[in-house]
Amino acid sequence: MEGMMLTIGHCHLRNVCNTRYVIDFLPRVSNVKVWKVRLEAYEEVNKLFQNSSSDNDECFGRFLKSPDLLRKMVMDNNVVAQEAGISAICSFLEFGGSNACTKTRSQIISAIAEKGLGSTRPGTKQKSINALLWYIELDVPDPVIESLLPALSAKLPKLVAGVVAALNEIYSNFGCKVCPPKLVLDVIPQLFAHADKNVRAETTILSITLRSYMGTAFDTIIFEKLKPIQQKDLAKAFEKIEGTPTPKRFLRSHQVQIAETKTGLEDVSMIDAQEVSSDQLDAFDLIDPVEVLSKIPSDFKSRIESSKWKDRVEVLEEVLTEFKYPKLKNDDYMDLIRVLSKCLKDANIQVVTLASKIIEKLGSGLQQDFHRYVSILISPLLERTKEKKQSVLDAISAALDVCFKFSSISELLEPTLQYMSHKTPQIKIESSRYLIRCLKQTETIPKKQEIDSIMQVSLRLMSDSLAPVRDLACEITATLVKIAGERQLRSYLEGIDSRKTKKIDEYSSSCEVKTIGTKQKSGGAYLQKVSAPATFDRNGLLDSAMPAGQSLSATPNMSKTSEPSLTSRKLASTSTTIPSKRGPSSPLKSSTATGKMNLTSRTLKPTNSQSLNRAQCTTPSLNSSERELFESLKAEKLEWNQKRKEIQSQLDTKTEEIARLNKKLDDQQARLTEATMAVKSKDIQLSRLQSDLDQSESKIRELQYQLQQALSEKVAVKEEPNDNFNFSLQKLETLDSKSDLNRRISDLSIHNGMEKENYFGSNTGGTTSTRSKFSSGLYDVDSNDDSWRKAAEVTNQLKARIEMMKSKSRTFNQL
Structure with missing residues (x-):
């Protein structure tokens, strides 16, 4: 059916x-x-x-x-x-x-x-x-990925490898911005420890995909959980990644949004994937926070207030160990911050260094939540920059940088400007450096009031008695010029002399800022290239080889610079304030004036480069086109100097790198030499041991040969007395007197039997039987015969032979 x-x-x-x-x-x-x-x-x-x-x-x-x-x-x-x-x-x-x-x-x-x-x-x-x-x-992707994760614990290796390959396809198609990588980051170290090589290979492919989307955030989270050899293999594989990939597929909800914005586009797959590509993720968002306040020692306050500096250093080291985690839980750290602020004023520099390191760790672990503690810490940190020891100063600078990173320049500006006017030169210098770092890292243009406050302090520091302070003031001004523009600072720049203006131009040309909207310029500050610059020789000088009849003013394609440098503005303003000499009023005076110079007229001698430039600017032979050419050449010279500095810096960097590599090579060669010497030493030891072994084997063979000889002699000795004894019996039997012979043979047999029994032990069967024969009267010999002397001589010979055999036996036993 x-x-x-x-x-x-x-x-x-x-x-x-x-x-x-x-x-x-x-x-x-x-x-x-x-x-x-x-x-x-x-x-x-x-x-x-x-x-x-x-x-x-x-x-x-x-x-x-x-x-x-x-x-x-x-x-x-x-x-x-x-x-x-x-x-x-x-x-x-x-x-x-x-x-x-x-x-x-x-x-x-x-x-x-x-x-x-x-x-x-x-x-x-x-x-x-x-x-x-x-x-x-x-x-959404989360339920799918969560449903796949339990299969990674399966006992069947091919099933685990298949699930890992599926996860790789998911992240490769949708990216890490759509599919949160945190779901699989925890299991990746376990997969690298899997016994099956196919599972480990698929995990490596998945790691490369995640790394291409996440960037170095993947290394921060995963590498510390892997073995060194696995870290090395992954780092080598990551070197082949080129740029950030773009997702191949989009969620249906995302496709609808794109279709609404891309009106008139029929196929969603034709959308530019670059517009929806996922940015590299921040590792901080993927890490779980760790609670550390409860791990601080319970006697922290009593030990930190101890009169012994070792107790204070010891408890701060314990606290620093607990703040090792990359992300900390957002708790109330105000009590700890107050204690650390007090530690920054400690007389012991180790206490100051440890407190600064704890502040840095706390700021890095809290990030934006660290903002509310900055106002308490900024002044003690700036006050402590008076330390000249570099290790202490580095720890304080790192803590200051963390304070700025998670706050704003507006909050830090007032105390920083205050300490820039401090009476201690070291504090003044380090505060100025800190302001420069803040200006270069800020992404927003300071307000006009803030710029005014900075420039007032900078102008005052330009007249300081210390050269480093004056240079830092010029660098602060140059950084502000790069951020806000020369137009906004023109009122302050007009009162600066040309030497400081030139230094400001140099700092501005090499300064790099992160302010949004600021245009980075590779040449000198506020100088633009002309469309057709003049030709230069190999030494960077103006090439004098020009066509006949063509002057500087006739150079084609020459355009004006849109905005001259600060130095050129200075020269232009001074050239207008100094009047030139009046020309002759009649043709006669003009003809005579051109031939010779009036000796009675007083002229100002150019004492420095500024007066020389002023004289060149006021020279009647330079017309407007020639002056434009002069300005363009000056701009190109500044650009050339800047490129020269960059190339020199690169050369210095390469030189240092070569020196470092040479040092590393020397260290490796030294280690190789040591290893070679160690190998040679081992070879010598092995050869010596082999020689000793050969000698020992030769000695063993010799002893074995001697042993065999001794054993053969011992056997011969055991057999020889019986033969001698039998021979003696034959001679005794030939005696004429039977009665005397019976008596002597009886005595001889008893004596020889005892000697042989003492020497041979149990091997006296023959002697005993002979003795029994004599005692029984089998050999009936006359003991009164005169031939008893012969029997005595035989007996003496037997005794001598037995003693000799005993001595050989003792020698053999000693061997």
């Missing part, structure tokens, strides 16, 4: 075009065992989605009410049918709209992560990733 229904259903799926019938029949088809029937059903449903008229079509309704049908398509056991089912889900999302996303997301994403991303078929894996991208585009 089931087979018949299956056949009928199969035929209907192939031939019937009724949408409702196909949809109603799909739940029964998903439970059948024949995979081809399921495959064809998934393909028919995919066609229905693609041919739908709108996202409200009836083909979507059944699946919106029963998302389990889509989940069964993803979880299909047959890989071919599964791929067709995931393809149908992609069409369902593409043509079903936001409802198809939000109402099926919770059931489908987990199934895709479990079965689709871990598939061995590339097509199935890619279609699974496409389905995830559709879920993100139709709504």
Whole structure:
């Protein structure tokens, strides 16, 4: 019956075009065992989605009410049918709209992560990733990424690698501004520690994608959690990143906004992606804040007020250790700030240094929330700049820079100007340097009242008795000129002498500011290039080789400078105040006046470069075009000097770098030499050990040979007494007197038997048997015979031989 229904259903799926019938029949088809029937059903449903008229079509309704049908398509056991089912889900999302996303997301994403991303078929894996991208585009990315993260803890390595690859596609297509990277930054160190190399490789690709969008913020967060070798490999891979990428896909809500602004644009995909590219993220926004106030020692106040400086230094070091985190929780630090402000006045410089470092860490950890503590700290910090030790001064300067970074120049200007007029020269110098740093870093133009206050103090410092203070005052003025423009400061610049004006021009030409709207100029201050400058020789001088009859005034394409420098303005104003000598009133006087000079007339001798320039400006031979040429040449000279300084600075930098590299090379060569000497020493030791080993082996062989010789002699000794004894018995048996012979042989056998028993131990069987023979009367010999002397001699010989064998045995035992 089931087979018949299956056949009928199969035929209907192939031939019937009724949408409702196909949809109603799909739940029964998903439970059948024949995979081809399921495959064809998934393909028919995919066609229905693609041919739908709108996202409200009836083909979507059944699946919106029963998302389990889509989940069964993803979880299909047959890989071919599964791929067709995931393809149908992609069409369902593409043509079903936001409802198809939000109402099926919770059931489908987990199934895709479990079965689709871990598939061995590339097509199935890619279609699974496409389905995830559709879920993100139709709504928001956070639920999708959060649903994928649990799969990263799976035991199957290919599933983990597939999920990491899917996350890489998500961030590569939408960018880190749409998809918050904080969701995956915590698991990246764990993925780098995975045992499977494919997982680590996919994690490296994901890290490169995140780094291209985040910039150095990725390094700040991740590198401290990785091994040194992993840091080195990632840094090498990051060097190949070129610029910030642009997203390839946009959220549907974003597309609507762009379509509204881009009226008349038919295809949203043709929108300039550069306009919606994500900026590099700030690492501070991606870090969780850490609460540190509770970690400060409970006896902090008592120890910081101790009369012993070691106690104060020790407790400040403990506090500094707790402020190591990059982001701190925004608590009430007012009590701590007051204590640190008091520490800045301490007589011990270590206490001052540690307090300044804590202020810097606190400012960096709070950032904008540090703003309310700046007014309490700025005056004690400026007061302490009187220290001349560079390490202390560096810590105080870093704390001052943090105060400005998270406040504004308006809040810091009044105390800074106050300490710029301090009686201590060191405080005056460091306060002026601090104001210069603030002016260069500020992004807003100071108010007119603030500019007036700065210029009043700067003009007073230009007449200071110390040269560094005068130079800093000129640099402050030049920075203000670069920010606000010469026009706004013209009333102050008119009273400055030419030497200081020239120095202001030099500082202004090399000054770089961050004020919004300020135009950076590479040449001298407020000097513009002429369209056709004069030619110069290789030494930078005006080339005198001009065509005959062509004067300076006839130089073509010569345009006026739009705004002369401060020095040229000064010269122009002085040239108008000094009247020139009156010319002759008659032709006669004019003809005589041109021939010779009136000796009675008094002339002012040019005592310096200013008077010389004034004389050149008032010379009648220079007309307006020549003066314009002179000004243009002066501008080009200033520009050339500036470029020369830049090239010299680059050369000095390269020289220092070469010196540093040479020093590093020398250190490496020294280490290599030490390593080589160590290797040679080890080789010598090895050769000596090998020689000792050979000698030992030779000695062992010699001892073994001696042992073998001794053993052979011992065996010979054991065998030799029996032979001698038998020989003695044969000689004794030949004696004539049997009775005497019996007595002597009995005595000899007993004596020899005892000696042999003492020497040979248990090997006396032969002697004992012989003794028994003599005692039993087997050898009946006359003991009164005269031949007993021969037996005695044999006995003595045997004794001597036994003693000799005993001595050899003792020698052998000693060996």
